[in-house]
Amino acid sequence: MQNTEKIWQLVDARKDAYEALSDRVWEIPEICYTEYKSVAEHRAMLEEEGFRITENLAGIPTAIMGEAGEGGPVIAILGEYDALPGLSQVAGIAEPKEVVPGGHGHGCGHNMLGSAALLAATAVKNHLAAQGIKGRVRYYGCPAEEGGAAKVFMVRAGLFEDVDVAITWHPAAINRVDDAMSLANTRIDFTFKGRASHAAAAPHLGRSALDAVELMNVGVNYMREHMPSDARIHYAMLDAGGVAPNVVQATATVRYAVRARDLPGMRPLIERVKKVAQGAALMTETSVSEKVVSAVSNLLANTPLEQAMQRQLDRLGAPPFDAADRKYAAEIQATLTPEDIASAYARAGMAGRKDSPLCDFIVPYGTKGAPMMGSTDVGDVSWVVPTVQARIATHAIGTPGHSWQITAQGKSGQAKKGMVHAAKVMAGVAVDALADPALIARAKADHKARTEVTPYDCPLPVDVKPPIQPRSNAA
Numbered sequence: 001m002q003n004t005e006k007i008w009q010l011v012d013a014r015k016d017a018y019e020a021l022s023d024r025v026w027e028i029p030e031i032c033y034t035e036y037k038s039v040a041e042h043r044a045m046l047e048e049e050g051f052r053i054t055e056n057l058a059g060i061p062t063a064i065m066g067e068a069g070e071g072g073p074v075i076a077i078l079g080e081y082d083a084l085p086g087l088s089q090v091a092g093i094a095e096p097k098e099v100v101p102g103g104h105g106h107g108c109g110h111n112m113l114g115s116a117a118l119l120a121a122t123a124v125k126n127h128l129a130a131q132g133i134k135g136r137v138r139y140y141g142c143p144a145e146e147g148g149a150a151k152v153f154m155v156r157a158g159l160f161e162d163v164d165v166a167i168t169w170h171p172a173a174i175n176r177v178d179d180a181m182s183l184a185n186t187r188i189d190f191t192f193k194g195r196a197s198h199a200a201a202a203p204h205l206g207r208s209a210l211d212a213v214e215l216m217n218v219g220v221n222y223m224r225e226h227m228p229s230d231a232r233i234h235y236a237m238l239d240a241g242g243v244a245p246n247v248v249q250a251t252a253t254v255r256y257a258v259r260a261r262d263l264p265g266m267r268p269l270i271e272r273v274k275k276v277a278q279g280a281a282l283m284t285e286t287s288v289s290e291k292v293v294s295a296v297s298n299l300l301a302n303t304p305l306e307q308a309m310q311r312q313l314d315r316l317g318a319p320p321f322d323a324a325d326r327k328y329a330a331e332i333q334a335t336l337t338p339e340d341i342a343s344a345y346a347r348a349g350m351a352g353r354k355d356s357p358l359c360d361f362i363v364p365y366g367t368k369g370a371p372m373m374g375s376t377d378v379g380d381v382s383w384v385v386p387t388v389q390a391r392i393a394t395h396a397i398g399t400p401g402h403s404w405q406i407t408a409q410g411k412s413g414q415a416k417k418g419m420v421h422a423a424k425v426m427a428g429v430a431v432d433a434l435a436d437p438a439l440i441a442r443a444k445a446d447h448k449a450r451t452e453v454t455p456y457d458c459p460l461p462v463d464v465k466p467p468i469q470p471r472s473n474a475a
């Protein structure tokens with residue numbers, strides 16, 4: 001059933017401009033705090049639509065907010081537009097082929113994420129004006145979701161304090177209300193300092209920072225047996241101390257990501273990893289310092305908002321994919337393994353199902369799937385505001401996250417139909433909330449019950465600032 005509701009018609013009335021916005025952002029992939037051109041595109045659109053614009057949110061030059069309407073409740077619709085490094089890919093084909101060798105690409109579909117969120121906010125703005133309803137809608141343009149946790153800085157700066165409900169979505173393979181399963185996550189850089197020396201002539205005078213990193217990794221790997229099974233720890237060597245094996249490496253840095261089901265579960269794990277680092281320093285007579293790079297909280301569910309979103313999804317049905325979309329999706333699926341495809345169904349709790357290459361169904365509410373084990377900075381917003389997210393199909397079932405296949409499908413028919421559909425779902429929930437103070441009250445009561453026992457405690461240490469990049473660094 002399509003467009004039986006006025007709000008969905010308002011989405012369709014403006015969709016062409018937002019499909020074009022999504023394509024333009026796809027063309028200028030910018031990563032982690034360098035999204036200057038992308039935010040300029042979103043700013044121009046906010047201006048054209050007549051939103052009241054606030055720039056430089058939380059001191060971040062690539063974060064922006066547009067507001068419309070007067071008085072009443074405040075509905076926030078969250079968008080993103082950051083890309084990923086190394087996922088440059090030609091659009092519309094089904095084989096890996098970079099546009100720019102080693103370049104960035106929209107391998108998580110955030111070109112659609114931001115455009116659909118802004119389209120939804122525009123439709124709600126036009127609805128408020130047409131109906132003369134008291135209420136405000138805000139579009140939050142959030143940068144650096146990938147590795148930058150910008151929303152956590154935005155939450156810490158109090159930007160959501162007067163918001164009643166937050167709504168967002170993520171491009172996906174399966175249509176569903178997000179199950180609010182994500183992990184709290186902290187990234188910490190451990191830098192070891194030792195003493196350089198000639199590795200052959202005076203090895204006894206050297207103290208190797210690289211040895212310390214290796215011993216730390218061994219220690220953490222032994223720790224894995226003794227942690228909760230849904231916790232995750234991974235590491236990357238940022239600085240191995242140099243390329244000359246005949247010099248004892250005097251400095252070395254390893255970045256750790258520590259993830260757990262929630263903040264109370266994550267904090268003790270971080271303390272244990274720090275102890276392992278200190279142990280490695282003790283063993284090697286080096287010193288170690290640590291610096292938190294970013295941190296996000298787990299997602300908090302909100303039953304009344306999820307049910308409101310499910311009602312929108314059930315009424316709308318699946319995105320109206322056509323034969324050309326299915327044909328391209330089938331070509332993409334030919335690049336995947338059967339396991340990729342089966343695990344996409346299993347994650348959504350729909351194991352054993354086999355459909356067309358694009359999702360033609362809506363996952364029933366409350367279906368238990370294998371939990372998504374990633375992290376998102378939407379988590380922190382969900383701790384301070386009742387929040388709900390949709391997952392709408394924009395790519396072939398089985399397409400891995402952060403892949404060339406997502407970049408390739410980023411301007412396709414399925415991407416555009418999925419993003420417009422997402423805008424309808426989000427705008428529909430916003431209109432329901434604006435029309436029904438009881439829904440907002442129930443969402444707030446649910447949120448209060450969930451945060452009463454463990455109140456929000458920002459996982460970012462107070463001295464950590466957003467790692468803003470100067471405009472000149474933006475490629």
Ligand SMILES: [Zn+2]
Nearest residue numbers: 108110145170
């Ligand atoms: Zn993403």
